[in-house]
Amino acid sequence: LSIAQSEIYWMARKDRYYLSNSNINVYYKDKLIGEPDTINWSRYSRDKLPFKFKQGSGGGNALGKFKFIFDNSSSIYLHDTNNKNGFNLTNRAISHGCVRVEKPLEFAEKLINDSYSYDKLRVEVDLLPVDTTHMNWYRKRMAKKADTLKSFQLKPAWFGPKKAVPLLITYFTAWPQNDKIEYRPDVYAMDEKLWVAMKKFR
Structure with a gap:
């Protein structure tokens, strides 16, 4: 559904x-x-x-303030969240199929890898720029946003890396760590499919 x-x-x-x-x-x-x-x-x-x-865009959006789009056939993306408490749960499989990012601002900084563009992004989400010479941006943005809020016309802003960034998403229910095997519940019911595939090579 x-x-x-x-x-x-x-x-x-x-x-x-x-x-x-x-x-x-x-x-x-x-x-x-x-x-x-x-x-x-x-x-x-x-x-x-x-x-x-x-x-609509804004702090109350279920995707938070950041959405990271990447090419895939399942319409999956990485995103911020307005429910930060979810990261304190032992079982964090509470999304609808997409992937929540705990520290989206730091992730965005790594992706952009450009101080000028990163400051523009910070200003876009109401944060002070790292470079204080960009304070005029901040003041103008805040003034413009105040006018925009009055007319209910908030729109998303787009940022991206200069070069394509490879993204690998993996799913493990068991892995070696500190000389022992760590196990986790198979929340996506993928182990059975893996087991069926592995039995073909027995």
Whole structure:
């Protein structure tokens, strides 16, 4: 099930103001619905939703302030989160399939690898620039953002590395560490598939 089917649909049925309070825009046939709070959700089946949903930028966004997009066939990406407490859990498999990044700002700095661009990124998320000669950027950005907030027109800003960066995502339920084997629960149920594949070579 998609997030729209498993969460948004039920939350909107339970609370008619959930979408507007969560800064979630609703689209029908790619056209923005001006007042999503007026939708009668009981008329629609969860499995055949004719709507698309998009959460606006801002601190309350479920993806946090950063989203790291990379080329893949499963629409997976790395992202920040507005729920930092999730990193304190023993079992952190609480995302919807994408990968949460505990320290997205530090990760972004490594990817960008350019002090000028990194300061622009910091200013974009309301942080002071590292280079104090860039303070004018910060003041102008804050003034512009104050005006933007009044008109509800916050838009995402795009940053990226100058060169392509290889990304490898691995999944282990057992690995050697300090002369012993560490084991973890198979939360994605991949071990059985691996075992079936390995038996072909017995």
